[in-house]
Amino acid sequence: MKKFYGxxxxxxxxGALKGKLIVIEGPDGSGRSTQIAVLTDxxxxxxxxxxQVGLKRSTLIGAELAQAKExxxxxxxxxxxxxxxxxxxxxxNRIIPALRAGFIVLADRYIYTLMARDIVRGAEFEWLRSVxxxxxxPDIVMYLRVTPQRLLERYIYRGRELDYWExxxxxxxxxxxxxxxxxxxxxxxxxxxxxQELYGFIIVNGMRTPRAVTRDLQTRIEAVISSL
Amino acid sequence: xxxxxxxxxxPGKLIAVEGLDGSGKSTQVYLIxxxxxxxxxxxxxxxxxxxxxxxxxxxKGKKRNLLTPTTFSLIHCxxxxxxxxxxILPMLKAGFIVLADRYKFTGLAxxxxxxxxxxWVESLYSFAVQPDITFYFRLPLNVALGRILAxxxxxxxxxxxxxxxxxxxxxxxxxxxxGRIYRAxxxxxxxxxxxxxxxxxxxxxxxxxxxxxxRERIDMAEYKGTFRGTP
Numbered sequence: 097m098k099k100f101y102g103x104x105x106x107x108x109x110x111g112a113l114k115g116k117l118i119v120i121e122g123p124d125g126s127g128r129s130t131q132i133a134v135l136t137d138x139x140x141x142x143x144x145x146x147x148q149v150g151l152k153r154s155t156l157i158g159a160e161l162a163q164a165k166e167x168x169x170x171x172x173x174x175x176x177x178x179x180x181x182x183x184x185x186x187x188x189n190r191i192i193p194a195l196r197a198g199f200i201v202l203a204d205r206y207i208y209t210l211m212a213r214d215i216v217r218g219a220e221f222e223w224l225r226s227v228x229x230x231x232x233x234p235d236i237v238m239y240l241r242v243t244p245q246r247l248l249e250r251y252i253y254r255g256r257e258l259d260y261w262e263x264x265x266x267x268x269x270x271x272x273x274x275x276x277x278x279x280x281x282x283x284x285x286x287x288x289x290x291x292q293e294l295y296g297f298i299i300v301n302g303m304r305t306p307r308a309v310t311r312d313l314q315t316r317i318e319a320v321i322s323s324l
Numbered sequence: 325x326x327x328x329x330x331x332x333x334x335p336g337k338l339i340a341v342e343g344l345d346g347s348g349k350s351t352q353v354y355l356i357x358x359x360x361x362x363x364x365x366x367x368x369x370x371x372x373x374x375x376x377x378x379x380x381x382x383x384k385g386k387k388r389n390l391l392t393p394t395t396f397s398l399i400h401c402x403x404x405x406x407x408x409x410x411x412i413l414p415m416l417k418a419g420f421i422v423l424a425d426r427y428k429f430t431g432l433a434x435x436x437x438x439x440x441x442x443x444w445v446e447s448l449y450s451f452a453v454q455p456d457i458t459f460y461f462r463l464p465l466n467v468a469l470g471r472i473l474a475x476x477x478x479x480x481x482x483x484x485x486x487x488x489x490x491x492x493x494x495x496x497x498x499x500x501x502x503g504r505i506y507r508a509x510x511x512x513x514x515x516x517x518x519x520x521x522x523x524x525x526x527x528x529x530x531x532x533x534x535x536x537x538x539r540e541r542i543d544m545a546e547y548k549g550t551f552r553g554t555p
Contacts, residue, residue: 106393106439156390157399160380171409173451177402184394226447230394 098195102229108192110232115195116320117232119206119297120313121288122240123281124262125247126302127309131240132204134310135317139200144321147194150204154185172217179210180227187231195232200321207231208239208295212287216280217267221290235320237297238313239288244281246303248274336416337542338453340427343461344506345483346471347523348530352461353425355531356538360421366549368415370407372426373400391487393438400431401448408452416453421547428452429516433508437501438488457541459534460518465506467524469499 098110098117120135122128132148139146152161161178170178194201207228214224242250251258258273260266264280265273292299300312339356343349353369360367373379384390391399415422428449435445463471473495481487484494485501513520519537521530538544 103441103444106441156384156395160384170406173409174402174406177398177405177448181395181398181402184392184398185390188392188394189390223447223450226444226450229444 099233100229101231101233102226104232105188105192105230108188113192113195113232114198114324115200116236116324117191117195117201117203117234118317118320119203119208119234119237120240121205121208121237121297122302123242123247123284124259125250126240126242127306128204128240130306131310131313132202134306135202135313138310138314139202139317139321144324145194145197145199147190147199147201148204149186149190149201151179151209152182154182155189156185157182172214172219176210176214176217176219176224177227183207183210183228184230191232198324200324203234206234206237208237208288208291208297211291212284215287215290216264216283236316237295238300238316239292239297240302240309241285241299242302244278244285247281248277334413334416334453335419335546337421337457337547338412338416338424338427338455339421339538340424340429340455340458341461342426342429342433342458342509342512342518343523344463344465344468344502344509346468347461347463348527349459349461349523350425351527352459352521352523352530352534353423355527356534357423359531359535360423360547364549365544365547366418366420367423367547368411368420369423370411370425372424372430373403379403391482393435393440393487396438396482396487397431397435397440397445397448400434404428404431404449405451413453419547421542424455427455427458429458429509429512429518432512433505436508437485437504454516457538458516458518459537460509460513460520461523461530462509462513462520463523465503468506469502472502473498 098113100110104110120128120132136146136148152158157178161182191201191203211219211221211224211228215221248258258277262280263273263277264283265276267276267280269279270276291297298316300309300316302309304312341349341353357367357369412422412424431449432442432445436442479494479498481494484498485504486494486497488497488501490500491497512518521534523530
């Protein structure tokens, strides 16, 4: 039986949501997207209808949000609320309809990433908790844990540049991207650890081979969908 | 994202005006602004829904009718937060008298009417300081409706509460919606101790009362400045 973290959304009966909400959390470079692609194939191969959702993908403000981040002109709170709007739009227009239709919703990050980032930027936890009390409690949340050093190695190995936001450059920890990245990712992980105590999600060791991680995730998802 | 600042960090004063469409609040706040400018006080004026970044998204959402009560609430709060952190709070810290034509109570009233849980909306807006004075321009509902509807206005979809399916007729929907907003304001007025002003009087009579209240509650000498105010 589904429920909301708080008072929820006006006019939505969580009891009518038959599908399963599966959340994969983790920093960029933790293998989230790879795992979600593999899990989608696996689930669809077994005949389940899958809906993928993520952050910054809402019809309402997805484009504006990307644009606003380019210029780094929004205050942290404005950005935080902008993300919350994007999340709410997807929750109402994609996640809930899909769950109502009995889909398995695979969420590439959820409110926890948004909260962890804001905590690092000094947001009051109680405020965040209340803002996101509109969220549905997922059936399972799995956090792919990869150390900041390993994340950085993966970035460099793939020839990717460090992302301004994922390196926390807006915060001003350090003018060195490397130092800022390590510090920021460490702080975000600390934020997640705090959230984990409250929201109780599963921490998965993301530093194994992709196949080993997939098997781990599949076993845990298996337990959730067996009740479908 | 610091917590709500302690009052002593804020030497400025915040005066908010609230009320129904047609209650005359914008005229009154304009006259307050003129008074303060002409007398040489440091004054800054801000209005609801005027920040550039979020405006585009709001416009798109409204046009395509994509907004639900929750996203409507969040997008307006985003917009408000932008204005609050960029304009209102810095000007208060700089020691200005800030005049807000509508403040967070507009969000609280509208979102409540749209069915968002009151506690959630209150918490959403909890970062914004309480005004030093919140003037509530109260007008009997029928008079306010009469003022707006007599002008044969082009009512906008959300302004008329059409998203709530109150009536297929936009004028009728507006009447019902404004009635609910009116009751929401009445409740907020008690809860947040608004300074209620009888708005069913001549403009200059109301203005005189408003200026008197401001002089009584604010030590005006502190806000004298060479600054000539906003154009």
